[in-house]
Amino acid sequence: MAGKKKKIRTSFRKNREARPRNSDLTTKFHKQGNSLDDEASRSERISGKGALTRKRTVVGVESEAGQSGLAVVPEVDLHECLKGRVLRSGGLHSTVEADTGEIYECATRRLLKTLSTDQRHIVAAGDRVYFRPADHREGIIERVEPRHGVLCRTSKGRQHVLVANVDQILIVSSAAEPTLKPHLIDRLLVTAEQSRITPIICVNKIDLVDPADLQPLLGVFGQMGYQICLLSATTGAGVPLLRELVRDRQSVVVGQSGVGKSSLLNAIEDGLQLRIRTVSTETQKGRHTTTSAQLIPLAMGGYIVDTPGIRQFQLWDIIPREVGGLFRDLRPFVNNCRFPNCSHTHEAECAVKDSVADGKIDARRYESYCQLFENR
Ligand code: GDP
Ligand code: ZN
Numbered sequence: 001m002a003g004k005k006k007k008i009r010t011s012f013r014k015n016r017e018a019r020p021r022n023s024d025l026t027t028k029f030h031k032q033g034n035s036l037d038d039e040a041s042r043s044e045r046i047s048g049k050g051a052l053t054r055k056r057t058v059v060g061v062e063s064e065a066g067q068s069g070l071a072v073v074p075e076v077d078l079h080e081c082l083k084g085r086v087l088r089s090g091g092l093h094s095t096v097e098a099d100t101g102e103i104y105e106c107a108t109r110r111l112l113k114t115l116s117t118d119q120r121h122i123v124a125a126g127d128r129v130y131f132r133p134a135d136h137r138e139g140i141i142e143r144v145e146p147r148h149g150v151l152c153r154t155s156k157g158r159q160h161v162l163v164a165n166v167d168q169i170l171i172v173s174s175a176a177e178p179t180l181k182p183h184l185i186d187r188l189l190v191t192a193e194q195s196r197i198t199p200i201i202c203v204n205k206i207d208l209v210d211p212a213d214l215q216p217l218l219g220v221f222g223q224m225g226y227q228i229c230l231l232s233a234t235t236g237a238g239v240p241l242l243r244e245l246v247r248d249r250q251s252v253v254v255g256q257s258g259v260g261k262s263s264l265l266n267a268i269e270d271g272l273q274l275r276i277r278t279v280s281t282e283t284q285k286g287r288h289t290t291t292s293a294q295l296i297p298l299a300m301g302g303y304i305v306d307t308p309g310i311r312q313f314q315l316w317d318i319i320p321r322e323v324g325g326l327f328r329d330l331r332p333f334v335n336n337c338r339f340p341n342c343s344h345t346h347e348a349e350c351a352v353k354d355s356v357a358d359g360k361i362d363a364r365r366y367e368s369y370c371q372l373f374e375n376r
Contacts, residue, residue, distance in 0.1 A: 078130055078143075080132055081130040081131055081132050081133075081142055081143070082098045082099070082100070082104075082130070082131055082132075082133050082139070083098070083099050083128070083129070083130055084096040084097055084098040084099055084104065084128075084129055084130075084131060085097050085099075085126070085127070085128055085129070085165075085295065085303075086123055086124065086125055086126060086127040086128075086129055086141075086295075087103075087125065087294055087295045087297075088125050088292060088293065088294035088295070089123045089124055089125055089127075089292065090292060092107065092108065093105060093106070093107060094106045094107075094108070094123050094129075094141060096129060096131055096139065096141070097295075097297065098131075098133075102137065103137065104131065104133060104137050104138060104139045105137065105138050105139075106129075106131050106138065106139040106140060106141045107138075107139075107140055107141070108122060108123050108140070108141045109140050109141060109142050122144065123141055123144060124147075124161040124162070124163060124164045124293075125162070125163045125164070125292065125293040125294055125295055125305070126147075126163045126164040126165040126166060126250060126293070126295060126303075126305065127144050127145070127147065127164050127165065128144070128145040128165060129141045129142075129143060129144050129145065130142050130143040130145075147161075147164040147165055148164075148165055149164065149165050149166035149167060149195065149196070149197045149250070150163075150164050150165075150166070150195065151163050151164075151166055151195055151197070151252065151293075152195075162292075162293050162307060163252065163293040163295075163305050163307070165250055166195075166197050166250050166251070166252050166305060167197070167198065167249040167250045167251065168197060168198045168199070168200055168245070168249055168250075168251050168252070169188070169191075169192045169195075169197050169198070169199045169200070169251070169252045169253075169254060170199075170200050170202050170245075170246075170251055170252065170253045170254070170255075171185055171188045171189065171192070171199050171200065171201050171202060171254055171255060172202045172204060172253060172254065172255030172259050172260065172261050172264065173185055173201070173202070173203055173204070173255055173256070173259050174203070174204045174205040174208075174258070174259035174260055175203050175204070175205045175206050175208055175209040175211075175214060176205055176208040176209050177205060177208060177258075178256060178258055178259065180203065180214070180217070181256070182217055182364060182368065183368050183371065184256060185201060185221070186327075186365065186368040186369075186372070187368075187372060188254055188255075189201075189221075189226070189326075189327075189328075190318065190323065190326045190327065190372065191318075193326040193327075193328065194318060194322070194326055197252075198227075199226060199227075200226075200227045200228075200229055200245060201218070201221055201226055201227065201228045201229065202228075202229045202231055202242070202255075202264070203218065203228065203229070203230050203231065204231045204232065204233060204259055204260040204263075204264060205231075205232060205233075205234070205259070205260060206230045206231060206232050206237060206238070207232040207234050207235045207237070211230055214230070217364075220329075220362045220364070220365060223329075224328045224329050225328070226328075227245075229241060229242055229245065231260075231264060233260050233263035233264045233266070233267045234263075236267065239264075239267045239268065242264065242267075242268060243268050243300070246268060246298065246302050246304065247298070247300050247301055247302050248300075248301040248302045249302045249303075250295065250302065250303045250305060251302065251303070251304055251305065252305040252307075253265065253304060253305070253306075265304065268298070268304075269298055269299055269300070272296070272298070272304070275296060276296050276304070276306045279294060279296060279306070280294070280306065292307070293305055293306065293307040294306050294307070320343070320373050321341070321343070323369065323372050323373050324343075324344055324352065324369065324373075327365065327369050329361050329362065329365055330344070330352055330355075330361060330365075330366075330369060333351040333352045333354075333355045333360075333361070334351070334352060335351075336351035337349065337350045337351045337352065338350070343373060344369070344370075344373075345370055345373060345374070352366070352369075353366075
């Protein structure tokens with residue numbers, strides 16, 4: 001998974017100037033002199049004008065996750081570090097679950113913080129990190145691994161990573177009470193496509209309808225290759241499958257309120273919703289902000305990502321022209337229109353509209369596209 005190694009010139013904040021050369025890494029290099037430390041030493045080399053320069057060369061690994069920007073991964077002495085996963089992060093402080101299961105409260109190493117990036121926080125919930133443990137279950141995050149599956153939002157021109165390493169988005173809707181809203185599913189699918197995170201369409205409360213009635217609608221999603229999960233938190237239908245889907249994965253749960261998200265979470269694991277609520281209440285009192293995401297570990301393995309904001313999230317940062325490409329069923333046609341900048345709404349000789357007329361694209365999906373395009 002590791003990307004290409006490259007040297008990256010980075011700008012540092014002014015406050016680094018006064019700081020003496022961090023001797024930690026050099027000392028270790030002399031003591032042990034193994035290849036890892038050799039790299040660690042090189043990675044902190046100050047170039048050119050000595051301590052006064054604010055540019056340093058950092059050997060890093062370029063992240064493949066395009067949206068999260070360039071993830072700079074300084075080399076560190078991993079022998080002294082533990083690997084873990086950030087359960088929640090308030091920027092300066094992060095709660096990290098070591099792979100061994102213990103929980104550590106961690107600060108972030110200054111080098112990581114001072115590296116210029118577009119991100120508001122260098123550490124986000126869901127990050128895989130190496131941290132140097134200290135007494136009293138505290139530690140310092142030394143390195144953040146390249147990310148995949150990033151949910152972020154842009155505020156004031158900067159990207160804010162809400163959660164990283166999301167494996168899947170469970171789009172929860174209900175067959176009835178409230179009525180199934182295909183347009184909302186379409187919107188959430190667009191967000192998943194944009195983030196390149198696998199969506200799973202979960203339709204709860206199937207005990208209230210004849211599942212056959214859902215076929216025409218859900219068949220369209222199935223043909224596009226989306227996984228569909230028919231569920232009833234009340235009868236337990238589909239719950240074993242859902243459990244298998246979330247096991248050992250990091251899942252974000254989204255959907256309108258009232259569709260049964262809490263009930264499904266409890267069906268997956270007894271008392272899970274209560275645990276989520278307890279953690280939320282505790283962190284609201286603490287140093288973590290209310291809107292930040294948190295990972296709730298599942299007893300069977302895997303994590304449910306909870307954020308009050310994400311649960312009913314809207315489309316973020318999508319340029320209208322991009323929407324067509326994010327509709328899986330429209331995508332094959334969007335480049336075949338007469339006009340290269342075709343919006344597929346009113347133009348003549350539009351391959352998308354032709355495909356709708358030919359029945360190659362579902363008419364309801366096309367309407368949904370138009371609605372999304374116009375509302376951006
Ligand atoms: P949330 O707002 O998405 O978390 O939804 P809740 O889990 O709070 O559920 C909303 C309401 O739907 C509650 O009254 C549940 O008892 C009910 N409910 C949840 N799942 C089902 C289901 O599978 N079938 C039926 N009939 N009702 C359900
Ligand atoms: Zn077109």
